[in-house]
Amino acid sequence: xxxxxxxxxxxxxxxxxxxxxxxxxxxxxxxxxxxxxxxxxxxxxxxxxxxxxxxxxxxxxxxxxxxxxxxxxxxxxxxxxxxxxxxxxxxxxxxx
Amino acid sequence: xxxxxxxxxxxxxxxxxxxxxxxxxxxxxxxxxxxxxxxxxxxxxxxxxxxxxxxxxxxxxxxxxxxxxxxxxxxxxxxxxxxxxxxxxxxxxxxxxxxxxxxxxxxxxxxxxxxxxxxxxxxxxxxxxxxxxxxxxxxxxxxxxxxxxxxxxxxxxxxxxxxxxxxxxxxxxxxxxxxxxxxxxxxxxxxxxxxxxxxxxxxxxxxxxxxxxxxxxxxxxxxxxxxxxxxxxxxxxxxxxxxxxxxxxxxxxxxxxxxxxxxxxxxxxxxxxxxxxxxxxxxxxxxxxxxxxxxxxxxxxxxxxxxxxxxxxxxxxxxxxxxxxxxxxxxxxxxxxxxxxxxxxxxxxxxxxxxxxxxxxxxxxxxxxxxxxxxxxxxxxxxxxxxxxxxxxxxxxxxxxxxxxxxxxxxxxxxxxxxxxxxxxxxxxxxxxxxxxxxxxxxxxxxxxxxxxxxxxxxxxxxxxxxxxxxxxxxxxxxxxxxxxxxxxxxxxxxxxxxxxxxxxxxxxxxxxxxxxxxxxxxxxxxxxxxxxxxxxxxxxxxxxxxxxxxxxxxxxxxxxxxxxxxxxxxxxxxxxxxxxxxxxxxxxxxxxxxxxxxxxxxxxxxxxxxxxxxxxxxxxxxxxxxxxxxxxxxxxxxxxxxxxxxxxxxxxxxxxxxxxxxxxxxxxxxxxxxxxxxxxxxxxxxxxxxxxxxxxxxxxxxxxxxxxxxxxxxxxxxxxxxxxxxxxxxxxxxxxxxxxxxxxxxxxxxxxxxxxxxxxxxxxxxxxxxxxxxxxxxxxxxxxxxxxxxxxxxxxxxxxxxxxxxxxxxxxxxxxxxxxxxxxxxxxxxxxxxxxxxxxxxxxxxxxxxxxxxxxxxxxxxxxxxxxxxxxxxxxxxxxxxxxxxx
Numbered sequence: 016x017x018x019x020x021x022x023x024x025x026x027x028x029x030x031x032x033x034x035x036x037x038x039x040x041x042x043x044x045x046x047x048x049x050x051x052x053x054x055x056x057x058x059x060x061x062x063x064x065x066x067x068x069x070x071x072x073x074x075x076x077x078x079x080x081x082x083x084x085x086x087x088x089x090x091x092x093x094x095x096x097x098x099x100x101x102x103x104x105x106x107x108x109x110x111x
Numbered sequence: 112x113x114x115x116x117x118x119x120x121x122x123x124x125x126x127x128x129x130x131x132x133x134x135x136x137x138x139x140x141x142x143x144x145x146x147x148x149x150x151x152x153x154x155x156x157x158x159x160x161x162x163x164x165x166x167x168x169x170x171x172x173x174x175x176x177x178x179x180x181x182x183x184x185x186x187x188x189x190x191x192x193x194x195x196x197x198x199x200x201x202x203x204x205x206x207x208x209x210x211x212x213x214x215x216x217x218x219x220x221x222x223x224x225x226x227x228x229x230x231x232x233x234x235x236x237x238x239x240x241x242x243x244x245x246x247x248x249x250x251x252x253x254x255x256x257x258x259x260x261x262x263x264x265x266x267x268x269x270x271x272x273x274x275x276x277x278x279x280x281x282x283x284x285x286x287x288x289x290x291x292x293x294x295x296x297x298x299x300x301x302x303x304x305x306x307x308x309x310x311x312x313x314x315x316x317x318x319x320x321x322x323x324x325x326x327x328x329x330x331x332x333x334x335x336x337x338x339x340x341x342x343x344x345x346x347x348x349x350x351x352x353x354x355x356x357x358x359x360x361x362x363x364x365x366x367x368x369x370x371x372x373x374x375x376x377x378x379x380x381x382x383x384x385x386x387x388x389x390x391x392x393x394x395x396x397x398x399x400x401x402x403x404x405x406x407x408x409x410x411x412x413x414x415x416x417x418x419x420x421x422x423x424x425x426x427x428x429x430x431x432x433x434x435x436x437x438x439x440x441x442x443x444x445x446x447x448x449x450x451x452x453x454x455x456x457x458x459x460x461x462x463x464x465x466x467x468x469x470x471x472x473x474x475x476x477x478x479x480x481x482x483x484x485x486x487x488x489x490x491x492x493x494x495x496x497x498x499x500x501x502x503x504x505x506x507x508x509x510x511x512x513x514x515x516x517x518x519x520x521x522x523x524x525x526x527x528x529x530x531x532x533x534x535x536x537x538x539x540x541x542x543x544x545x546x547x548x549x550x551x552x553x554x555x556x557x558x559x560x561x562x563x564x565x566x567x568x569x570x571x572x573x574x575x576x577x578x579x580x581x582x583x584x585x586x587x588x589x590x591x592x593x594x595x596x597x598x599x600x601x602x603x604x605x606x607x608x609x610x611x612x613x614x615x616x617x618x619x620x621x622x623x624x625x626x627x628x629x630x631x632x633x634x635x636x637x638x639x640x641x642x643x644x645x646x647x648x649x650x651x652x653x654x655x656x657x658x659x660x661x662x663x664x665x666x667x668x669x670x671x672x673x674x675x676x677x678x679x680x681x682x683x684x685x686x687x688x689x690x691x692x693x694x695x696x697x698x699x700x701x702x703x704x705x706x707x708x709x710x711x712x713x714x715x716x717x718x719x720x721x722x723x724x725x726x727x728x729x730x731x732x733x734x735x736x737x738x739x740x741x742x743x744x745x746x747x748x749x750x751x752x753x754x755x756x757x758x759x760x761x762x763x764x765x766x767x768x769x770x771x772x773x774x775x776x777x778x779x780x781x782x783x784x785x786x787x788x789x790x791x792x793x794x795x796x797x798x799x800x801x802x803x804x805x806x807x808x809x810x811x812x813x814x815x816x817x818x819x820x821x822x823x824x825x826x827x828x829x830x831x832x833x834x835x836x837x838x839x840x841x842x843x844x845x846x847x848x849x850x851x852x853x854x855x856x857x858x859x860x861x862x863x864x865x866x867x868x869x870x871x872x873x874x875x876x877x878x879x880x881x882x883x884x885x886x887x888x889x890x891x892x893x894x895x896x897x898x899x900x901x902x903x904x905x906x907x908x909x910x911x912x913x914x915x916x917x918x919x920x921x922x923x924x925x926x927x928x929x930x931x932x933x934x935x936x937x938x939x940x941x942x943x944x945x946x947x948x949x950x951x952x953x954x955x956x957x958x959x960x961x962x963x964x965x966x967x968x969x970x971x972x973x974x975x976x977x978x979x980x981x982x983x984x985x986x987x988x989x990x991x992x993x994x995x996x997x998x999x
Contacts (some may be wrong), residue, residue: 057155060148060294088155095151095235 034065038072046078049105053084062095070101081105130306138301139310143236145295146263147316147351150235150291150375151259158216159876164290165207165259166671171252171286172203179247179282182275182744187243189430192475194371198248200546205536205543215260226574228736231567234259235318239396239407240310240332242324243504244374244430244469245278245545246272249323253543254283254297260566261319263296265311268397270326312337319566323546333554340561341554342546345376345499346467350484350492350514351392352505353385360504361395361528361882364473365540367502367528369449374430375472377500377522377533378549381458381465383484389477393452401450402433408442409464416472417439417463421450426959433471439610444506460491467495481510485517485941492518497552502529521548521558535866541954578700578886582794583749584729586833590758590828592820598626601715603662607634607655609675610666611640614721619762622657623666623719634658640667642736643674645689648681655682655714664713665753666762669725669936672718676751683710689735693744697963706748710847723813723827724861726834745960750840758831761825764912766812773861775810778802779831779925780864784843785836786900787875787893789885793838800903802833807904807921811928843965844956845871848977849874855948856940865931870980871918876915895965923985936983945983946984 037050054077058066083105085093093099131139137633155403180195216219220229237257241249245827248267257264268276284799285296308328312335320339322332329341351360352901368379384392393403402407404412416428416436428436435450440453451472458465464474478484492501501518501556506524507509515523522541524532535541544560557565606627610620615637624633626785638647656662663682665675680687684707696702699728718728727733731749766774782802785795808828812822849863850873858866876894894911901907906921908914923933932938953974956962962969969977 042892058152060145063148065150068142094801096148098286 031061031065034062034069038041038065038069045083046079048073049081049083050083051083052086052089055084055089056086058089063092063098066093066098070098074101079103119494122358124555131310134768135307136310139307139890142265142298142300143311143316146236146265149234149293149295150261150263153263153296154233155263155741156216159212160291161216161259161261162211164292165255165371165413166289167204167212167236167290168255168258168286168803169207171282171471172255173200175279175282176200179279182278183247183272186274187246187272189428190243190371190374191208191369191432193524195248198245198907199755201534201537201543202252203255204536206252206562208545209254209536211258213259213563213565215563219567227553228572228574230570230572231260232570233263234566234916237262237264237319237321237566238314238317238584239264239266240308240324240328241266241268241272241276243269244376245371247390250276250279250296251283251675253321254280254287256563256566256879258287258292258296258482260563262566263293264298264321265317265440266297266299267308267311268299269301269322273299273303279314283883293698293989302861309335313861319383321546321566323563329554331603340546340548340557340565341374342548342561343553344467344495345380345547345549345553345873346465346491346494346496347380347500347502347520347599348496348518349379349502349529350505350510351384352484352507352510353387353511354480354504354506355388355504355526356506357388357392357395359955361392361399363394363526365399365505366403367532369433369474370530372430372432373530374469374556375530375534376467376469377524378469378530379473379502379528380467380496381455381476382485383476383487383491385476385481385484386479389475393475393632396450396452401452402442402444402446404436404451404453406454406692409455410453411440411442412453412472413463416468416470418464419463422460422463422466424466424470427442427471428468428472431470432948436470436472465491465494481513485514488514489493489517492520496520497555498549498558499547500524500529500533502527502532507942508622515758515829519552520549521550522560533560533916537890559978572937576886579791580790580887581783582792582835582839583731583752585756587754588729588756588758588831588931590831591824592760594757594759595623595626595719595761598623599628600715601662601717601755602628603715605634605658605841606660606662606664607651608635608666609651609659609671609678610637611668611671612637613640614667614671617765619666619721619962622761623664627664631662632658634660634882638674640670642670642734643677644736645740648674648677651678652666652681652685654856656712656877659712660714662679662717665716665718665728666721668720668722669727669734670991672720672725672727672753673735675716676727676733677751679714679716679734680706680746683707683712685711689744689746690747690959693746694720695748695960699747699749706750711908715753715755716753717761718758719762720827720830722766722770722774723760723763723823723830724777724826726778726830726837728753728758730838731836756831758827760820760827761821763827764820766817768817769818771814772810772931773824773859773865774830774930775806775813775861776834776865776868776929777861778826779806779810779922780845780849780861780868781837781842782806782833783832783872783900784845784965787896787966788837788840789888789966790840790884790964791896792840792887795836797824798836799840800900802829803900804903805829805832807925810964811925812828812920814929830968841964842968843871843875844969844974844977846964847895847956847959847965847969848952848974849982850959850961851952852935852978852981854955855952856935856938858938862931865926865929866933866935866984867924867981869922869985870977872915872919872922874977876992877968879972881968881970883968885965888966890965935978936984940982942982945978949975951980 081103116471176199184192214498219231280299320332321342329343332341396793421759428510439896455474500522501520502524522533527538532538536543546561548559550558559669665672694704710983719730731752733746735744782799786799809825813826853863898911906917908917
């Protein structure tokens with residue numbers, strides 16, 4: 016199974032487009048995707064929606080999505096919108 | 112949109128399923144989903160982020176106050192435009208003034224002295240229903256408070272105030288969004304219906320329902336099973352008391368009752384006026400533009416503005432001008448009439464105007480007395496106004512307080528207008544709000560003026576508190592041979608020596624008498640050498656009173672010293688109830704009973720022990736026997752501690768060998784138990800360890816060579832030092848078991864201790880089946896402390912286990928050397944008899960407070976096991992399990 020690491024340097028402004036770009040790679044390559052959130056300090060509503068769509072697409076294509084470098088505050092946000100359980104998390108989440 | 116899961120669950124709501132179309136459900140789910148995401152995003156915001164959004168919202172509210180007020184009046188046809196402008200400004204500016212410097216993110220309050228921090232957790236999604244009476248001001252208030260607390264809100268305005276409310280929501284939302292608030296943080300139902308409300312009230316993603324409106328809305332909110340702030344109707348009673356400043360009171364009532372045409376639910380409804388000022392008050396109202404209704408006019412009003420079927424106000428009258436109501440009803444009033452005043456003769460359904468009237472009609476009642484006025488106010492309060500608001504005008508503070516006592520209202524407004532006073536921050540220091548909590552009387556969970564703290568889950572971060580500890584002993588202790596000579600430095604007019612017959616016979620009393628200050632009148636009270644009885648104490652107290660003693664010298668063993676402590680207590684505080692003072696307690700500093708502080712007499716207590724064991728000369732304990740009631744009473748308080756202890760070994764030289772052994776082991780047990788106690792401290796440890804060292808070294812010598820003055824002196828000191836340790840660290844389960852065993856089978860206390868001691872050490876050194884909760888201890892360390900004792904005694908061993916085993920073996924050897932029976936069976940107690948006594952033994956041991964400081968919490972089954980180990984004797988006292996907890 017191919018492993019693709021998609022390194023995102025997303026913030027409030029760019030989370031949505033970056034995740035859409037990553038979703039495109041699911042279509043093309045399948046396998047396991049690693050999204051690097053280590054530079055993401057905060058995510059906005061459009062970013063969360065994009066992440067939701069990304070999770071849906073990943074399920075459809077049977078691709079495992081691993082989030083890496085997720086900060087604790089962001090993890091809490093993912094828990095609140097019930098998205099956290101839809102992803103795997105690489106190692107531990109990080110301190111903000 | 113994140114809806115799939117939520118949509119499935121929402122279809123389970125029966126009412127909504129029947130009445131809402133799939134399209135409508137999708138619409139509502141969309142609102143919830145958007146609010147949920149906004150709330151989640153909001154959790155990432157800092158206090159500074161939030162405050163940056165709030166201020167422009169407040170400014171927008173102020174700028175649009177007039178516009179929104181006009182919209183509200185045009186749409187609802189209720190109230191007064193100018194007053195609604197004021198309401199909008201209060202909802203913005205006054206609320207901001209209250210919240211601007213308050214923290215609502217992260218740590219919001221700190222209590223360093225309590226090691227406590229309060230932290231804010233947003234609620235998430237709020238579903239908020241707003242009323243027709245205060246539509247835009249309520250929306251402004253809720254939006255500002257919601258942003259300050261990082262919550263998202265879905266608004267459901269009253270359908271007849273939808274346009275102005277949705278406009279207020281839009282203004283707040285666009286301003287908030289512009290300054291960084293999460294997208295979707297506010298939304299407003301497009302065409303709110305009861306079905307929409309029901310659906311959202313039951314939605315799993317709605318965290319709190321904030322319902323401001325009529326009783327139906329509030330009831331629905333509370334019936335939903337969701338956390339809710341439901342704020343609804345009131346019925347404000349007013350007492351216009353004869354000492355009031357009438358000019359101010361009348362103007363205030365008019366201001367309040369006509370403010371926005373009486374639409375604020377805290378406005379005055381029925382005024383009970385003292386007879387003495389009734390006519391003057393009505394005259395004043397009339398002069399200032401009120402119309403005083405005749406009896407016929409009142410009847411007419413009752414029939415028209417109150418629904419005869421329901422007994423509630425007619426909606427058509429709500430928020431209308433007095434003059435319009437008068438015209439509608441058919442009353443002839445002067446132009447410019449502000450208020451219609453209707454005299455009533457009582458409260459209840461037969462007096463229709465005694466209910467809530469959100470329009471400028473005010474009921475008044477002539478009260479013949481304060482009691483009658485209060486009664487009428489209570490009747491109004493209970494006729495739909497429970498928990499809401501009460502108003503009093505008076506200069507009599509006693510009556511104001513009485514009113515506050517009898518009226519059940521979250522807000523008791525004094526000498527100011529009810530409606531505006533209840534809003535807070537204008538006439539008083541109440542928290543500004545547009546949502547009045549009405550307490551349980553109004554079916555609410557709070558009586559507060561709702562504000563930011565009600566929109567937060569407040570988390571309390573409670574750090575472990577290192578409780579203050581103490582080390583309290585007599586402030587003077589004289590020790591070693593001839594220490595009794597120090598008596599001479601204590602001046603006294605009259606000294607009473609309390610002692611027992613034997614000590615008097617062998618000349619100890621004379622020895623003491625010789626060293627008392629010259630010119631002191633000395634009286635000797637001889638009491639039996641047994642645990643003191645109430646009768647004996649009372650007789651001795653009479654002696655103290657008779658001689659007006661200013662000094663008591665207790666010369667004897669523990670029994671005599673205990674008796675003297677209680678005599679002193681009763682002498683100084685004759686009303687002290689010993690039974691009451693002996694009430695059980697868990698923590699000395701938090702005990703329920705308080706020992707008397709007021710003293711009618713004062714006497715110095717000097718304790719001279721004549722045995723080397725109990726240490727009563729330095730302890731705060733005293734045991735009393737109540738033969739009449741057939742029980743023992745243990746008193747414990749540091750006020751019982753003697754003022755002076757004289758530990759002079761010459762008074763113990765006559766002790767028989769058996770007593771040397773018994774008291775010596777008691778001393779050793781005190782020290783060992785204090786050493787491993789949960790209340791042990793470095794202060795008590797130093798005493799405990801020294802007492803153990805002295806006892807191990809000198810007890811065998813004192814026993815085998817009673818004439819060895821050094822050994823006797825050191826054992827006398829050891830007993831006192833051990834007592835200083837357990838006075839402050841307490842004892843443990845060994846004492847609890849020994850008290851029970853000794854009482855049941857008449858075994859001397861030291862001996863009973865000895866029979867159990869090796870087994871208790873093994874028991875405490877093992878990993879507990881149940882740990883004892885104790886803020887004082889850090890991890891489980893009893894086994895290590897026993898090991899420290901073994902090291903102190905140079906008993907050898909490489910590991911903690913070995914050291915504990917060596918300590919137990921050394922104690923066994925010591926007990927053998929002292930000639931102690933090594934099992935309960937050896938005392939001639941049959942197995943059957945012991946078995947039969949077991950329930951009582953365990954019950955009494957468990958009731959004994961001694962074990963509460965034991966490092967291991969003794970289960971009753973473990974007590975049974977320990978008793979049987981004591982019964983069987985040597986060879987069973989080995990650590991049961993290897994301690995695994997090496998946490999310190």
